[in-house]
Amino acid sequence: MLTGLSWLALEVKYLERAREFYGETLSMELRSHGERELVFAAGETDFVCRRPSEFPRGGVHTHYAFSIPAAEYDDWWARLGEEYDLEEAQFGSAKSLYLYDPDGHCVELGQRDVEGPGIDGIFEVVLEVEDLERSEAFYASLGFEKVDAGNGRERVRMTGPMDLELWEPHLGIADARGGVHVDLGFETSEPTAALEAVSDDVRRVDHVADERVVVRDPDGHFLTFTTN
Template sequence: MLDSCRWLAPEVKRPDRIGSFYEEHLSVPVAADSDRERVLDVGGGSELRLRRPDGVPRGGLHTHYALSCPADAYERWFERLSAAFDLQEVDFGSMRSLYFYDPAGNCVEIGGTDDVQGGGEPTLSGLFEVVLEVESLPDAEEFYADLGFEVVDRGENRRRTRLTTGAFDIELWEPHLGLADARGGVHVDIGIGTADPEAVAGAVAGRTTKRETVADSVRIRDPDGHYLTLLG
């Protein structure tokens, strides 16, 4: 019942300055702008919502997240970004990913997905992963599995779990430094598409710490303080 990640909200002090960073280095267009948020279109129906910490829900701090790009555009992205950043690269076999940091301390990953082709241009095709820091990995894993995610991978030392909707992954991390010294995000706020927001929220009703209706969506807060807006 869960679908793709519609948006991720990183917390930044100056949305205009951090927005300019992304506009310069990733050539992403501004979709909306206000005193609190600058919204960037990162392709595939996904947005980055750069948000000032002056309301609730806040955005996520030091969030590690991944953007997909066409497989045939990956080398172009590497060449372009290596001129400005000391990139770290990981070969996962089915795809390669590069890692760098934005000025707010978020670890940005760009992965060349095999199932997307884009004519070789350095374009982006959406958000495919967000990492959340959690206190109890077994409890968080159970919560997200009941929400509708499927467990697809666990770390050998049980410090992380990857779950998927089929279109979008969440990684749950106990506090530690991961690839590229990334950390899981705290009080992350994300929007996820679903055919039935009420039913999805109802599946975890006894464990959410907050629930409210926002327009035609349902916003819940998990036991670790992360907000999920379930968008119909």
């Protein structure tokens, strides 16, 4: 049903500070900029940094993961380790490093089978939710499949256009937290079909058109289903 992640939007206080971190420290291409937001390239996905002036605001203290070529990992560690107190985790044969941006978002750079060079996609987003079973059922209706769950039912991992982690409030690796009021855009051939799949469970429907539907999930996260 959902074929790709079109964008992830985060809330930042100061655009220039975000531009320096993502554009210079993480060497991401700036696709567009305005008075309210910056749009960077994360592979084919738009990575949006947005000032809190209207809805949707973008996510607060969101944990998310960028894909980098496996062979570049040691270079990224050496480069970022000069300025940041990095943490590392191993997942099978793949490694990830963690650091924080100026607005408290926990940024993961993980080894993936991507071409690069540099950041080439977003492979994980973490949302904070109140009721795991409710949120798991909601995202299953959109085609996400459960692949893992944490001890004590404090988190559920699902896979779809990217990996989606649903967390009850807690601290994860590198003291990361799930994001609140996160703004996600998903590609789909039939936006209205995606709406029909979750229409009984959305908190609110903000916009409906043949090529674009905007809803809020049960925890207030903004989801846009778009053909663009």
